Amino acid sequence: MSAPAGQDLDLRQIEQFLYAEARYADEHDYDAWEALWTDDAIYWVPAGGDLTDPAGQMSVIYDNRNRIATRLSQLRTGKRHAQSPPSSVRRVISNIEVLDQQGSDTIVGANFVLAESRERGVEMWAGRVTYRLRAADGQIRLAGKQVLLVNREQALPTLAFLI
């Protein structure tokens, strides 16, 4: 997961990072997952089709770094009923591509399929993820994650795990 600063990230390093991020989320390793984010991070799950003005439209999730911390703090109480007990979750990430280089940030796209099991039943989630990765101090950090659900135009079931 280390990366030399000021140099384009290697695809293999990127994959290793994305797989680790996915594993932390799947396994509810909130501390490890939280440590990936930069201070200016945005974790965004849009609702519907309008992606132009997240501050002016409702989103399923639109967390800055503070709100990521709040969300994780709530989960850590163990009393977040929608995740108590936590969902059993596993995801597959594929079609990983480097899409752009924006200054020190590398924009990476991927597709995912995820199975979530709770007493309520099994939900299948799928969509497109766009990551904003930043190499800093020899580490890759997560500055942005946008999750475009394939069914975002429809009514969604509760989404209380880390997607």
Add this chain to the structure above:
Amino acid sequence: MSKTVPDIAAAEPAYRSGRVTGDGPDYPRLIRPDRVHGSLYTDPRIFADELARIWYRTWVYVGHLSEIPEPGDYVRKNIGLQDVIMTRDADGRVHLLLNRCAHRANLVCEAGRGNSKSFRCPYHGWTYRNTGELIGFPFGQGYGGRGTIEAELSLAAVPRFDSHRGFVFASMAADGPSLTEHLGEAAGEIDRLARLSPDGEVELTAGWLKHRTRANWKLLAENETDGYHPQFVHNSIFSVTNSPIGALYSDKSAAVTRNLGHGHSENDLRPEFRRVGEPMRWFGTTPDRVPGYVARMREVHGPAAEQIMIEGAPHVMVFPNLFIAEIQVFVIQPVSAGECVQYSTAVQLTGAPELNRRMISQSVGSVGPAGMLLADDTEMYERNQRGVAMLAPEWLDLRRGLARERLDQRGLKIGTATDETAMRGFWSHYLSLMEAA
């Protein structure tokens, strides 16, 4: 022009009505002053009765005029299981049309919203003006040409609709109480929300979250003004954010739960906000942080502005499907006895830009499928739905605070912040509708 939907409640098949055949649900036995029967949440016959006697008869919230501001604007909405299109025609008039082609019943409108003078059915190309009028049918000689079938084969219009402060309500029954009569005391709560805008207007323009919920719609309607649950269901978020909300719903709170009549109810938090006496406390802020807003409110309302900004927004459930929770609006759409959809959006107050973005941000954090509040409510609804399928003890208890209920100055029943006064009001009205012939 548009034809009107036949009175579905009047045309209700006899088999649906236990009162006709004698073997259907006996509502007075199932709905008691202090308890209701679990089958009310699970029995598909009861759900069918509710469609006929509530969703397709009484006033139901449909949408907001701010969603179709311009001529040609339209938005798809629901009344019970009905798919309706709310349109604004070239003259600015609003229409509520059923989304069903008069030819072969295809959906004439597929998009969720947009702007169009007409709707063209994709199946055989029949075209309707956004007033519902049939204006085109290809190869028309098969019908004898123009001026033949148009009057008969328009889109069906919802028989009645009316609005209050831009909130559009509809009734599928041609006759019945007016919207003003139906809203009764709840109208004043919608007014209180609008009064928080310096322009006196609310807009619902921030888009909608749609949350699929595997629970009966009534569990949601009851929960909206249940002041007993917040300390337990929402303790996880209150504790990590040091939120003062939990204390509003406790034995020490001066807030009251009010039965507003006609099934409407509220958690009136004003006694608590008046006790503290700080403007904008209700919104978790202070006047110096929203100076433009405070100045405009003082300009518009004069000395009364302080009280308005102290008392804040309502927390009101409008029977059967509109819930205004201070800065959010929720709409409940029934799907079946065991499923419904919750729609939620942030209130936007015209003339209050300092508040509006913050209302969206707070709402996104709180509501919808991932909301730090509503996802936990929804978990409760879904577990509750599994619970009501258990055969014993059969009943859901509603007696909390019954013995200490009293009448306020307006003659409305009130209980303490955590009493079940609101639920009893809901069920009393529900029973009157389900018993109505």
